Amino acid sequence: MLAHNVEIRTARFEDLEQIIEINRRSLPENYSYDYFVYHLRDFGDLFLVASIKENDKEKIVGYVMNRIEIGLSNFGFSLTKKGHVISIAVLEEYRRLGIGFSLMKHTIERFKKYNISExxxxxxxxxxxxxxxxxxLNFEIVKVTPNYYSDGEDAYIMSLRLKEAKK
Structure with a gap:
C-alpha cells in the first residue's frame, strides 16, 4: 500500500542532487551527474520521482529513470520500440510502502503513451x-546476462509486453 502523502511526478533539474544522493545510498551502480542530466534532458517525461512533504519541504524518496530505444524484441526477432528502465531506487527507510510499485506503474503508463511495445x-x-x-507487474525473466555488473554478478533481463501498444 502506498503511503498516502507520496506524490509521483516528473523529475525536475532541481531534484538532481536528491536523486543522485538516493542513487548513491541505495545502489552499487552509481551514475555520473552527466548521465542523469542526459536522461532528464532527453527523456524528461519518463524520469519520475516519488516525493513527500517533510517539515513543509519536499523530499524526494525515490526515482525511476527510463528511456526509449529501438532494438530487437525480447520476445522475438523483430525490431521494436522498447522502454528501458535504467535505474529505480527508493530510500531504505521508505521501502515496502508501495513506492517502487507505484513508480513502476506510472512508468508503464508513461511508456504506453509513446506506443512502446515492451x-x-x-x-x-x-x-x-x-x-x-x-x-x-507481470515482467518475466527472458534471459540471463553473465557478469553484467562490475562486481561480476549476473543480471536477469526482465521484460513486459505492452499489449495495448499499436504495431
Whole structure:
C-alpha cells in the first residue's frame, strides 16, 4: 500500500542532487551527474520521482529513470520500440510502502503513451525483492546476462509486453 502523502511526478533539474544522493545510498551502480542530466534532458517525461512533504519541504524518496530505444524484441526477432528502465531506487527507510510499485506503474503508463511495445530492465539475480516486484507487474525473466555488473554478478533481463501498444 502506498503511503498516502507520496506524490509521483516528473523529475525536475532541481531534484538532481536528491536523486543522485538516493542513487548513491541505495545502489552499487552509481551514475555520473552527466548521465542523469542526459536522461532528464532527453527523456524528461519518463524520469519520475516519488516525493513527500517533510517539515513543509519536499523530499524526494525515490526515482525511476527510463528511456526509449529501438532494438530487437525480447520476445522475438523483430525490431521494436522498447522502454528501458535504467535505474529505480527508493530510500531504505521508505521501502515496502508501495513506492517502487507505484513508480513502476506510472512508468508503464508513461511508456504506453509513446506506443512502446515492451518494457525491459536489468536486475541482479540476487535482488529478490526487486525481482518479486517486477513479477507482480507481470515482467518475466527472458534471459540471463553473465557478469553484467562490475562486481561480476549476473543480471536477469526482465521484460513486459505492452499489449495495448499499436504495431
Amino acid at each position: 518494457v525491459y530492465l536489468e536486475v541482479r539475480v540476487t535482488n529478490y525483492p526487486a525481482i518479486n516486484l517486477y513479477k507482480k
